[in-house]
Amino acid sequence: MQRFIIRRLVIVVPTLIAVTLVTFLIAHFVPGDPLAAVLGQRAMDNPEIVANYRARWGLDKSLLEQYAIYLRNLLRGDLGLSIHTQRPVLTDLGDFFPATIELALGALIISIGGGMLLGVLAAVNMYSWLDQLVRVIALIGSSMPVFWMALIFLQIFYAGLGWAPGPGRLDSALTPPPSRTGLYVVDGAIAGQWAVVLNALGHLVLPSIVLGWYQLGMIARVTRASMLEVLYADYIRTARAKGLAEKWVILRHALKNAMLPTVTVIGLAVAGLMAGAVQTETIFAWPGIGRYAITSSETLDFPGIMGVTLVISGLFIGSSLIVDLLYGMLDPRIRVAR
Amino acid sequence: MGIASGVQTPAVGAASTATVRKRRRWQAARAFVRTPTAVVGMAMVIAWIVIALTITFWAPYDPIKQDIVNRLHPPSVQHLFGTDYLGRDVLTRVLYGSRISLPVAILVSLASLAAGSFLGATAGFMGGLTDEITMRLADITLAFPSIVLAMAIIAATGPGLTNAMIAMLIVGWPQYARLMRAQVLAVKEQEHVMAARSIGASEGRVLLQHVVPLCIGPLIVAVTLDMGNVLLLASALSFIGLGAVPPQPEWGLAVAEGRTKFAQWWVSGFPGLAIMSMVLGFNFIGDSLRDVLDPRARTQDF
Numbered sequence: 304m305q306r307f308i309i310r311r312l313v314i315v316v317p318t319l320i321a322v323t324l325v326t327f328l329i330a331h332f333v334p335g336d337p338l339a340a341v342l343g344q345r346a347m348d349n350p351e352i353v354a355n356y357r358a359r360w361g362l363d364k365s366l367l368e369q370y371a372i373y374l375r376n377l378l379r380g381d382l383g384l385s386i387h388t389q390r391p392v393l394t395d396l397g398d399f400f401p402a403t404i405e406l407a408l409g410a411l412i413i414s415i416g417g418g419m420l421l422g423v424l425a426a427v428n429m430y431s432w433l434d435q436l437v438r439v440i441a442l443i444g445s446s447m448p449v450f451w452m453a454l455i456f457l458q459i460f461y462a463g464l465g466w467a468p469g470p471g472r473l474d475s476a477l478t479p480p481p482s483r484t485g486l487y488v489v490d491g492a493i494a495g496q497w498a499v500v501l502n503a504l505g506h507l508v509l510p511s512i513v514l515g516w517y518q519l520g521m522i523a524r525v526t527r528a529s530m531l532e533v534l535y536a537d538y539i540r541t542a543r544a545k546g547l548a549e550k551w552v553i554l555r556h557a558l559k560n561a562m563l564p565t566v567t568v569i570g571l572a573v574a575g576l577m578a579g580a581v582q583t584e585t586i587f588a589w590p591g592i593g594r595y596a597i598t599s600s601e602t603l604d605f606p607g608i609m610g611v612t613l614v615i616s617g618l619f620i621g622s623s624l625i626v627d628l629l630y631g632m633l634d635p636r637i638r639v640a641r
Numbered sequence: 642m643g644i645a646s647g648v649q650t651p652a653v654g655a656a657s658t659a660t661v662r663k664r665r666r667w668q669a670a671r672a673f674v675r676t677p678t679a680v681v682g683m684a685m686v687i688a689w690i691v692i693a694l695t696i697t698f699w700a701p702y703d704p705i706k707q708d709i710v711n712r713l714h715p716p717s718v719q720h721l722f723g724t725d726y727l728g729r730d731v732l733t734r735v736l737y738g739s740r741i742s743l744p745v746a747i748l749v750s751l752a753s754l755a756a757g758s759f760l761g762a763t764a765g766f767m768g769g770l771t772d773e774i775t776m777r778l779a780d781i782t783l784a785f786p787s788i789v790l791a792m793a794i795i796a797a798t799g800p801g802l803t804n805a806m807i808a809m810l811i812v813g814w815p816q817y818a819r820l821m822r823a824q825v826l827a828v829k830e831q832e833h834v835m836a837a838r839s840i841g842a843s844e845g846r847v848l849l850q851h852v853v854p855l856c857i858g859p860l861i862v863a864v865t866l867d868m869g870n871v872l873l874l875a876s877a878l879s880f881i882g883l884g885a886v887p888p889q890p891e892w893g894l895a896v897a898e899g900r901t902k903f904a905q906w907w908v909s910g911f912p913g914l915a916i917m918s919m920v921l922g923f924n925f926i927g928d929s930l931r932d933v934l935d936p937r938a939r940t941q942d943f
Contacts, residue, residue, distance in 0.1 A: 451913030
């Protein structure tokens with residue numbers, strides 16, 4: 304197992320370096336001069352200001368030199384200064400990140416919990432109306448544009464019925480709890496501000512459903528398929544023959560063995576959530592890294608674009624690494640084969 | 642049947658395999674047509690294709706021309722889907738939107754299929770350094786979530802539909818390359834490939850005539866399912882403001898234009914439904930194709 308872990312970790316390092324190179328190159332082929340966007344046309348006409356500015360941001364050095372400097376700073380945890388906010392990108396990301404984490408956790412609870420439950424129900428009741436319903440739920444999840452679902456949900460449940468709170472993380476009347484983790488629900492609980500906790504939870508419901516639906520469908524489909532493969536195995540018949548209650552046959556014997564493919568989809572789900580967050584956060588005015596990504600691409604803020612792309616890809620690579628390791632732990636054959 | 646073909650002479654064996662293959666294809670086509678979701682999916686996609694091809698002849702209104710006096714009218718007999726914030730007929734714009742979304746979805750996924758399967762087939766067939774370089778490139782591309790990489794590329798090249806399509810091609814090819822490579826690796830060790838080589842067929846001929854035809858089934862499934870995903874990505878990019886530009890009647894852009902108007906639900910509601918119906922159509926077809934072409938997935942998956 305140790306060798307397996309080491310081998311997987313060794314593969315991750317070059318991938319991460321390649322990711323930094325790609326983000327760096329993309330950001331440097333920006334044809335629209337970011338200087339023009341920041342300085343304005345009048346300052347652009349003054350060569351002295353332009354030269355000063357280029358020197359200040361290191362734009363006067365060669366590409367290779369710039370990349371070397373970028374890597375060196377990166378290792379120190381310095382992602383550069385955002386041209387748009389004039390603050391260190393790392394500080395920006397630190398501010399925006401917890402909101403995304405809180406939203407992603409909400410979506411994960413909904414997609415994993417709901418997806419596995421629906422998948423098991425559909426498999427146990429194969430070809431029933433319940434099975435068909437789960438199929439429809441999954442199909443809607445994979446066919447509905449996330450940004451549109453977000454909008455429709457707000458129109459129906461907030462503007463129309465008034466059941467859910469509007470966009471944002473908290474009602475504007477409330478002040479955010481003192482920051483410990485950046486997660487409003489957790490911070491509120493630490494500070495004992497239960498009104499804040501409840502309000503933050505309420506604000507999480509709609510965006511979490513929107514963000515989690517696609518993955519919920521995927522998880523339900525895969526759980527159903529792998530449950531069906533397992534349900535007719537000999538050891539299930541043995542378990543039933545022993546007189547075990549059906550509930551335990553399904554939970555202990557079938558689901559446990561059907562989990563392997565589900566773990567893979569859950570890993571993909573974590574990665575997919577980061578991508579879906581870009582759309583969900585725009586509509587729900589959620590101050591997370593998805594929104595930050597959009598703002599920085601709109602303003603051609605390339606340190607911002609590089610930082611956010613790097614962080615999201617890092618999460619992406621990290622979650623697939625964790626899935627691989629989990630997989631190796633759950634299925635001994637994989638450790639040997641690779 | 643296995644025994645029978647075993648004793649036949651190679652020439653007759655080859656002929657009977659061809660008939661068997663033809664019969665299988667015919668059976669697959671019949672099974673496909675009998676799947677209800679396949680029929681519904683085909684109907685939806687064909688309807689959109691017909692609309693896209695003919696809308697210029699029968700559109701009730703002009704999709705671009707503004708009519709400020711009649712802005713934000715709710716659905717009525719004159720405007721079945723209402724009017725948007727510039728008084729344009731939402732129905733007309735939704736129908737015209739198919740002339741953007743349909744070609745984008747089909748072109749991008751076919752181009753990704755072509756590029757990816759070419760690179761994947763070459764990599765799998767040649768092996769060695771070619772394989773190593775191609776697949777590492779694919780790995781790096783897949784290390785980014787597709788929408789994030791596409792956003793970064795478009796931010797660098799400037800917004801617009803063409804750049805968005807190029808960006809989607811860049812993020813789209815690796816999945817086909819991986820799929821094709823895996824197929825080619827499995828097929829190239831088969832005996833008929835060795836037989837073709839031994840009678841002196843060139844490498845290119847072996848690849849194109851004897852390897853690639855056996856690899857395309859899974860790719861067809863992948864490309865149909867991918868058309869839906871490309872459409873979702875394209876409309877998301879337009880929604881963010883990185884794809885189509887006003888006054889194009891693109892669906893994602895239309896949803897964005899109506900996003901602040903909660904009371905006027907029809908402005909963003911109908912374009913969103915249009916996206917969903919087209920994606921559903923592609924997904925229905927892809928799902929049914931998978932059931933027919935990949936016997937392992939049959940009945941296990943939905």
